[in-house]
Amino acid sequence: MKFSVLVSEGPYTHEAADTAYNFTKAALDKGHEIFRVFFYHDGVNNGTRLASPPQDDRNITARWTALAKEHDLDLVLCVAAAQRRGIADADEAKRNGKDADNIAEGFRISGLGQLIEAGIEADRLVTFGD
Amino acid sequence: MKFSVLVSEGPYTHEAADTAYNFTKAALDKGHEIFRVFFYHDGVNNGTRLASPPQDDRNITARWTALAKEHDLDLVLCVAAAQRRGIADADEAKRNGKDADNIAEGFRISGLGQLIEAGIEADRLVTFGD
Amino acid sequence: MSDAKRFLYVNRKAPYGTIYALESLEVVLIGAAFEQDVSLAFLDDGVFELVKDQNTEELGVKNFSPTYKALGDYDVNKIYVEKESLEARGLTIDDLQHLTYEDEDDDWAEKDSIRVVTAAELAEIMEAQDIVLSF
Amino acid sequence: MSDAKRFLYVNRKAPYGTIYALESLEVVLIGAAFEQDVSLAFLDDGVFELVKDQNTEELGVKNFSPTYKALGDYDVNKIYVEKESLEARGLTIDDLQHLTYEDEDDDWAEKDSIRVVTAAELAEIMEAQDIVLSF
Amino acid sequence: MLHIVNKSPFERNSLDSCLQHAVKGSAVLLIEDGIYGAMKGTQKSGTVEAAAKDLKFFALSADLKARGIDQDRLIDGVEVVDYNGFVDLVAEYDKSQSWL
Amino acid sequence: MLHIVNKSPFERNSLDSCLQHAVKGSAVLLIEDGIYGAMKGTQKSGTVEAAAKDLKFFALSADLKARGIDQDRLIDGVEVVDYNGFVDLVAEYDKSQSWL
Numbered sequence: 001m002k003f004s005v006l007v008s009e010g011p012y013t014h015e016a017a018d019t020a021y022n023f024t025k026a027a028l029d030k031g032h033e034i035f036r037v038f039f040y041h042d043g044v045n046n047g048t049r050l051a052s053p054p055q056d057d058r059n060i061t062a063r064w065t066a067l068a069k070e071h072d073l074d075l076v077l078c079v080a081a082a083q084r085r086g087i088a089d090a091d092e093a094k095r096n097g098k099d100a101d102n103i104a105e106g107f108r109i110s111g112l113g114q115l116i117e118a119g120i121e122a123d124r125l126v127t128f129g130d
Numbered sequence: 131m132k133f134s135v136l137v138s139e140g141p142y143t144h145e146a147a148d149t150a151y152n153f154t155k156a157a158l159d160k161g162h163e164i165f166r167v168f169f170y171h172d173g174v175n176n177g178t179r180l181a182s183p184p185q186d187d188r189n190i191t192a193r194w195t196a197l198a199k200e201h202d203l204d205l206v207l208c209v210a211a212a213q214r215r216g217i218a219d220a221d222e223a224k225r226n227g228k229d230a231d232n233i234a235e236g237f238r239i240s241g242l243g244q245l246i247e248a249g250i251e252a253d254r255l256v257t258f259g260d
Numbered sequence: 261m262s263d264a265k266r267f268l269y270v271n272r273k274a275p276y277g278t279i280y281a282l283e284s285l286e287v288v289l290i291g292a293a294f295e296q297d298v299s300l301a302f303l304d305d306g307v308f309e310l311v312k313d314q315n316t317e318e319l320g321v322k323n324f325s326p327t328y329k330a331l332g333d334y335d336v337n338k339i340y341v342e343k344e345s346l347e348a349r350g351l352t353i354d355d356l357q358h359l360t361y362e363d364e365d366d367d368w369a370e371k372d373s374i375r376v377v378t379a380a381e382l383a384e385i386m387e388a389q390d391i392v393l394s395f
Numbered sequence: 396m397s398d399a400k401r402f403l404y405v406n407r408k409a410p411y412g413t414i415y416a417l418e419s420l421e422v423v424l425i426g427a428a429f430e431q432d433v434s435l436a437f438l439d440d441g442v443f444e445l446v447k448d449q450n451t452e453e454l455g456v457k458n459f460s461p462t463y464k465a466l467g468d469y470d471v472n473k474i475y476v477e478k479e480s481l482e483a484r485g486l487t488i489d490d491l492q493h494l495t496y497e498d499e500d501d502d503w504a505e506k507d508s509i510r511v512v513t514a515a516e517l518a519e520i521m522e523a524q525d526i527v528l529s530f
Numbered sequence: 531m532l533h534i535v536n537k538s539p540f541e542r543n544s545l546d547s548c549l550q551h552a553v554k555g556s557a558v559l560l561i562e563d564g565i566y567g568a569m570k571g572t573q574k575s576g577t578v579e580a581a582a583k584d585l586k587f588f589a590l591s592a593d594l595k596a597r598g599i600d601q602d603r604l605i606d607g608v609e610v611v612d613y614n615g616f617v618d619l620v621a622e623y624d625k626s627q628s629w630l
Numbered sequence: 631m632l633h634i635v636n637k638s639p640f641e642r643n644s645l646d647s648c649l650q651h652a653v654k655g656s657a658v659l660l661i662e663d664g665i666y667g668a669m670k671g672t673q674k675s676g677t678v679e680a681a682a683k684d685l686k687f688f689a690l691s692a693d694l695k696a697r698g699i700d701q702d703r704l705i706d707g708v709e710v711v712d713y714n715g716f717v718d719l720v721a722e723y724d725k726s727q728s729w730l
Contacts (some may be wrong), residue, residue: 006393008730010140012214013172013414015662015693015704016636018456022692023720026713032721039289041141041283045175048216052226057457061216080286084142086178086232087192088638096182102139102216112290119391120294124720127394127728131621136528138630143279145562145593146536148321152592153620156613159472162621171418187322208420242425249526250400254620256534257529257628270727272647274538276596277563304647308566311598318592318612325598332558344650348540350571350603383651387631389676393729405627407547409638411696412663415630428632437545443666446698453692453712460698479550481692485671485703518551522531527627532664 003027004118005037008129011060012044012053013083017046020128021063028071036074036118037064041105041129044082047075049104067105075107076114133157134248135167138259140175141190142183146174150258151193158201166204167194167251168245171236171259177205179234187258191234199237204238206244265390266297271306273395275325276316281309282324283358284395288325292334300331303342307349310356310374311339325357332361337373344379346376400525401432404443408530410460411451416444417459419530422527424462425480427469434524435466436517438477445476445491445509460492467496479514532623536630539574544629549577554584559611559619561590565597569589570605584606592617632723635663636730639674644729649677654684659711659719661690665697678694682707690716 009016024034039046046061055060068075068122076085089109093101094105094116119125135154139146152193154164169176176191183189198205207217215225219239223231249255269288291298302310311378316323317336331339346352359373360386377385386392404423410416426433435446453460466474473493481487494508502520513518521527538544540578542619545567552558558581560568567578568589578587587608589597589606594610601610611619633652639645645660646666652658658681660668667678668689678687687708693709694701701710711719720726 002235006419010172010215015412015456018454019636019661020209022455023716024711027717027720030714030717032717041224041279042140042172042288045215048233050218050223050228050230051216052213052218052228059454068657070246075671080184081283083182083183085140085175086181088180088182092182093180095257096183098180100180100232102180107220112287113293114259115287116267116291116294119267119393120296124726125391125393126720127730128636129288129394129728129730145277145321149536149561149629150311152320152613153616157617159622160617162617163496167619171414184322187590188320188592211418242422243428245422245430246402246426246431249402249528250431252628255526255528256626257630258536259529259628272567272644272730273541274563274597276593277536277538303651304643305541305563305566308597314596317597319593319596321596323596335587342543348573349566350569350575355598379650383653386651386727387656388651390725392631392725394728394730402540407544407630408641409663409666411693412636412638412686437550440641443697449696449698449701451696454696455692455695458696483673484666485669485673485675487585492700506675514550521551521627522553522556525625527531527625529628530629530675540641 001082002033002122004127005126007037007043007046008041010042013050014130016130017060017126023104025067026067031077034073035122036076038076038098038118039083039114040078040115044077044085044087047087047107048078048102064108065104069108077107077109079109082109088118131141132163132165132252134165134252134255136257137167137173137176138171140172146258146260147190148260155197164203166206166248168206168248170208170211173229174207174215174217176219177207177234177237178232182230195234195236207237207239209239209241212239264295264297267291267391268299268386268389270392270394271302274305274306274308277344280395283322285327288336289334292336292348298336300302303345303382307341307345307351312357320365328357328359331359332373337361339373340375340377340382340385342379342382343376397413397430399430402426402526403521403524404405404435405527405529406437406444407439407496409440409443410453411456416530420462423471424469427471433471434473434475436475438517442476442480442486447492463492463494467508472496472510475512475513477511477517477519478511531556531627532619533558534626534628535560535564538563539567549581551621552585557586557588557619557623559588562593565589566600568604568608569599571602575605579607582586588619631656632719632726633656633658634726634728635660635664648729649681652685657686657688657719657723659688662693665689665693665699668708669699669702669717674721676706678705688719
């Protein structure tokens, strides 16, 4: 079956970010297709490469990056939400006159339409939030 | 009177970030001293310079930076919380092997002890959170 | 519209205290371009989103409540507000913004977008959807 | 200790669902170095933080509950747990970790750190503080 | 003590918990979504009305106005303050507790 | 429909609201802090026990274990599932609604 996943909260602060990952991984392991994982609200904060969590805990961003590489996952950060919260790729940084970017490998920034499309194209859309 | 302020949530997502600013500004305007504003939990996300919020809305980080400049405010981001969430200054970026930093002007990164000290040194500590 | 999916946007949170009400509205506006069958539900503290005369000047944040008025222009005109949620909060329909749309099937007559429904009716509306997005 | 301020850390949230329980504990441990008069209160869902036998292996996050055991070594030994909050959640003191400290004024005898108090008693404890930090 | 409540009493237990732990003579300041607790004629009004015998209640004007809640909808005795009034309350009471 | 509740019923109104809107034959999956709603002998157990006549209840094992809540503390009839079971539930029911 084809799933889409919506992640609405940032890493570490709310368990939603963990549950979304564990769900996505289980779905892939069972042979389901993940059409897209869309990050909205504070969810975009999952896509920063500047985090250095404690060594004895999980690295949420690195985990997504690895899963994306392994399964060719489409990890999309909402551009409007990312602009509000300071998550940028090189293009966004340039366009907004910023001197640095912070997006992690495996993530891309795109519009909210990608969430609607994720709902339309998948058989199921599951939301993880606060 | 001498106040300290604790900000526990990030910008835009929770009103706490706005209330903390409005409270701090009002206290300064009334002639009180702000010993320190300490940002903990997702509060550290107030200190990124990479955000580009919509033009017709407030810019929460820029507002803090301006207030800090005007009143020589001590805006401290908790280092442990900042590491988890991907907020770094040049030193932190270097120390953690990151290729970029994102801290905004007027903020500094320091330890949790600065929160305890803020409680000890000030006459009042006010917390804004979720 | 036969291939259209039924999208329901569920709003359960008060405005301004958190960003969910505002960012939910942004999804609805973008989603309107996709020609799906769109409904909005306001229940629990979500009914506070539609209260009229919001004035954010003193708070210093953007007042996004006028945007609800634009929903009719985007063909978003099925706006369900839960009766029990209003009553628990001491509100009536008169406390809310008057949201309307022009009905193209009825000579563009101006009609009310808001329909007050009971919790039981809202439960059936939720059950009849293809996609439920919660904020 | 005459200049010490009375710090109360109030814990009202369940563990793991949000990070507040963990990051609150990090403040307490750092704060212990400052030689203040420290107390912890666990009420509402905060009482769940102290439930024993937490196992986070399947969840894939760090299990921080063993750290509570260390509080006694940091001279943090006034841990108030609210009776009404336990009862509402079907819990008793036996469901919680057994937290102890060695009393230097009593020949280092091992004593219980947790004191179950009523809401009324906890209200007076809160009122007697200089600083109340909430998580 | 000044108790600060910023959550809706319809959504969370923080106002209830605050009122169970506020001793006589304390003040309760309702801010952000907490201002809904100051409204009369709601399912929750009774709790605040009963507590108002022993506690002083305040509500933040910026948050009332943002939400379109007019002052005449508030429970009798709830005093409306602006941010300056908020600062004064923090100064007046020896400490504050935020019911997060 | 599969309803997903991730908040403690002691702290928030989301479980209550979910149960008021779940039609007969629906399933309710309790995850994260929502698993406390599956415990028996609490102030909230009665709500779930009553609803269990018309609805199927599930609780996520990873969240139960993390919180030290043993399976024998759960209300009769609540079925424990792991993440694989979570995926199966999403596939089995035609749609899901998260009560955020």
